Amino acid sequence: MRAVRVDGFGGPEVLVAREVPEPEPGPGQVVVEVAASNVMYLDTLVRSGWGLDHFPVEPPYVPGAGVAGTVVRVGEGVAPERVGALVVTDTGRAAPEGGEPVPPFGGYAQRVAVPASGLVDVPEGLAPEQALALLHDGPTALSLERSGGFGPGTWVLVLAATGGAGSLAVQLAAAAGARVVGAARGPEKLALAREMGAEAVVDYSEPGWVERVREATGGAGADVVLDGSGGDLGEAAFGAVADGGRFLSYGSAGGRFSEVDAGEAERRGIEVFGLFDLEDGKEGRSGAVRRILEMARSGRVRPHVGLTLPLERAEEAHRALEERRVLGKVLLVP
Missing domain, CATH: 3.40.50.720 (NAD(P)-binding Rossmann-like Domain)
Structure with a gap:
């Protein structure tokens, strides 16, 4: 499958789409076929080598902290009925105990393996791109x-x-x-x-x-x-x-x-x-995602996706963010 990899810190040109191994779902995990990958300004900073004290990351790595897509495989301990579900989810490893920041990993890819416990179903009537724009x-x-x-x-x-x-x-x-x-x-x-x-x-x-x-x-x-x-x-x-x-x-x-x-x-x-x-609600982060998704489904809020590009043009996506040329969210699509 294809994924965007950073082999060394630098400018947007270090973002290169490559063939990488297919993800395998471990116990409690699922594989999601990605419909869209979230691109955040933080991704551009980490890619440049900024904030290593806060976000310890070493190349090579695949950027991206969240995706929307469809569950296509499940690992041990996950209900088979989850296959076919349209979801949004964080990618990368779980936050360590103590709440230290977690680097944005793994999202710029055609498929990702993620914990089933972190999946949030996309409400009917809401496009996956809109849902992803609300994930973080x-x-x-x-x-x-x-x-x-x-x-x-x-x-x-x-x-x-x-x-x-x-x-x-x-x-x-x-x-x-x-x-x-x-x-x-x-x-x-x-x-x-x-x-x-x-x-x-x-x-x-x-x-x-x-x-x-x-x-x-x-x-x-x-x-x-x-x-x-x-x-x-x-x-x-x-x-x-x-x-x-x-x-x-x-x-x-x-x-x-x-x-x-x-x-x-x-x-x-x-x-x-x-x-x-900032104050977190009693509902927790997953609960907050569900609430904002429902608000979007009902029309109470409207996410604005300003730029959608294929994985191979991740460099362009980062340049657009760094040059402040985008109105709203930037997404990559496989």
Whole structure:
């Protein structure tokens, strides 16, 4: 079968589709025929050799942390009736005890072997590509909703408002009655942010964008800032938080997470949340995936898939993400 392999860290050109051995389902596992593979910005960072302290990975490896597809084989201890089920699932090894980050492994392939316990059935009427677009970003958006405390009349600033998690957060905040400012780069992304529910939009590639956020919110700033960008952009956005507000930093598209002045945050009464501080619901991650899938099936949220490419063009997919050319999710299809 074909899979995309990284034989050495580097630029997008190191992503090469190769023939690799067929996966065999072990006890408690299934083999999934992949309909689509998730491509995340994190994949591009790991591929470049970034974050080895957090995500220990050594080439050669197959990138990708999640797929949607059909169960075609089952291993010992798995009900044969699972064959034929349309599912979404994480790929790679399970998280070690203690919750350390797990590298994104194994998803850029035609078939994958995964634990049956991690499968989530795709609701009838929802396309596998739509379901996959929610596998990772859906639970993140729900955690942002819980930690952010969206409510009627609350001003919420969403950075990277057209990204996977950002576009869902815009929709969830607007549905909760919040007033959303969507921050993104370029007219196409700003138009999509409005389509998703943003009341106001700002282009954060232009000077003075933080001041424009304050103007849009009546001068006080946003009650909640969702930082899906990280780096300099996220740190600049901290200046748009209202006194007594919340700053939730969960993205590192800038190559690093945002670092804010703890003393300044305390002085202004701002609560600061990092990625691993976000509140998880009692339902657990699989339960959160099921809930967001049902919300999509019923039309309450709409994932936006901006680019779909074959496995052989994984290099192009990574370049599009790194160059900020994509509106919404990027998927690979075998």
